[in-house]
Amino acid sequence: MAGIDGRVPDGATEITTGQVNRVWYIGGREAYVLKHYSDPARAANEAAALALLTHHRAPGPRLLDADVKGQPAWTAQSAVQAQPVPADQFLDDLAGPLAAVHAIGGTHFGRLAGAARHPTWRAYLHDRLNLYTTTAPDLATVAAALRRDLDRVNLDIEPRLLHHDLQPGHLVRTTGGLRFLLDWELAAFGDPISDRARLAVRLRLPSPQALPAHRVTPADRQRLDLYWRLHLLADAALATDPAVRAHALSSLLAHPDRAL
The missing domain is CATH 3.90.1200.10 (Aminoglycoside phosphotransferase (APH), C-terminal lobe)
Incomplete structure (x- = not known):
């Protein structure tokens, strides 16, 4: 998805819920959720799971982009309005x-x-x-x-x-x-x-x-x-x-x- 680079854009709303990772909701024409991980292995695993779910059209968020080797590692996921x-x-x-x-x-x-x-x-x-x-x-x-x-x-x-x-x-x-x-x-x-x-x-x-x-x-x-x-x-x-x-x-x- 164009424009996603893992950085937190202006106007993002943090929705972290007490976990070790940090999560933000980014609004706009195609809203998404940005997640920064303290453990790169967990980032890699979630990215792989989301890619698999996306491929099979299974009931989970779509993987929009990711960099599991970044500092920090991150994923961008489709925002689920639910x-x-x-x-x-x-x-x-x-x-x-x-x-x-x-x-x-x-x-x-x-x-x-x-x-x-x-x-x-x-x-x-x-x-x-x-x-x-x-x-x-x-x-x-x-x-x-x-x-x-x-x-x-x-x-x-x-x-x-x-x-x-x-x-x-x-x-x-x-x-x-x-x-x-x-x-x-x-x-x-x-x-x-x-x-x-x-x-x-x-x-x-x-x-x-x-x-x-x-x-x-x-x-x-x-x-x-x-x-x-x-x-x-x-x-x-x-x-x-x-x-x-x-x-x-x-x-x-x-x-x-x-x-x-």
Whole structure:
């Protein structure tokens, strides 16, 4: 899009919402959202996700331009004129957009860009466990139990696009009723059930089985429970919010013998 160079133009409105990145709304004939990133890897990943969504005409912002090697790294995204879906309608409204996203296939497992690619989903999950135990050695016992369970589960799946940060506020609805998913920094290729497990963690549900589902097999439930524990471990090890870390740790310790 002509005229976009990553710099904040006069008259831009900052819409940053407490995250480490800074975001502005730029009005005009074709309004857009400019995002500056503190982590270039996240910029690269979101740019790749938005490009994929744009190609497939999926329910997300269009990528207008980007420079993931800039100082700072940035993306320019189409402005979505919409409001967050109310919490009591979130799960119902999420079903359609999420199905469209999960229909998009990938060529590898893990982040789309800015990180190592993995030939299998199991290899990606093992890599995540290694990161969690390196960051939080005191959680090594919990991670070891998850690693044993991980190796007992059938993970022979095809890579599908995951949002991997589903939560209220990231799903919006236009006045015309269209639903869009925002904020794709953590997008990955993997098992769609992992998106459901991460959502259960974000909603602080006592169990991932509390999420409504149709035609769920015992194997699906097994993977859902495993991914839920993995996402809790991620929060316990990496979350910057002390309250999030404390909740994740207490949830993990409440199920020390939750075997598959």
